[in-house]
Amino acid sequence: MQRILLKLSGEALAGEKKTGFDEETVTQVAKQVKTIVDGGTQVSILIGGGNFWRGRTSETIDRTKADQIGMLATVMNCIYVSEIFRSVGMKTEIYTPFQCASFTELFSKDKAVSALESGKVVFFAGGIGHPYFSTDMGTVLRAIEIEADMILSAKAIDGVYDSDPKQNPNAKKYDTIPVQEVVDKKLGVMDLAAAVLCMENKMPMTLFGLNEENSIINTVMGKTNGTIITVS
DSSP, X not given: OOEEEEEEOHHHHTGGGOSSOOHHHHHHHHHHHHHHHHTTOEEEEEEOOTTTOOGGGOSSSOHHHXXXXXXXXXXXXXXXXXXXXXXXXXXXXXXXXXXXXXXXXXXXXXXXXXXHHTTOEEEEOSTTSSTTOOHHHHHHHHHHHTTOSEEEEEESSOSEESSOTTTOTTOOEESEEEHHHHHHXXXXXXXXXXXXXXXXXXXXXXXXXXXXXXXXXXXXXXXXXXXXXXXX
């Protein structure tokens, strides 16, 4: 794969603490990404905000404001993770769909692609800049815009199941599954709007467990233990 978009779960980056950051986990991610970048793959990254904020669990706060807090949580995540990446020898850029003073750059496809082609790791923070759209939608949208070959979605769970494996010990894990089936069965691995956007634009995705050893490297090399979501 020449160009990928790596979606990182905020909760997965928090490790066993379940909130904030686990620096050892983030450093291991950074080292894997450096191996991939050094091998010639262009890497962009989008990070969820669930290690800081899950606004939908609050009935008190207006949905628009809750989503805005979530967008800012993703900005904090990208700034932190970007610095860890730099500490292991990579160059990075962070783009947002809204102005963040000197913290980030305003998103532009041309700028982002140019940065990728120069060997930088590009971070997409702030979702799409509007409420009522999840980071799933931001992931698919940015992947399509930059013409990525595939989305790699690294989560705390190791693939797509036919039911919640936490609730059903007999849940079946899929090795591959068409995105149409993800939509039809409402399997919950991404929101339906993002799944439809994947389907319409033929953007494939692999969902895998972040915490498995060298999981990102293995997935880029086609040796994933996760689930490949097909779009053909």
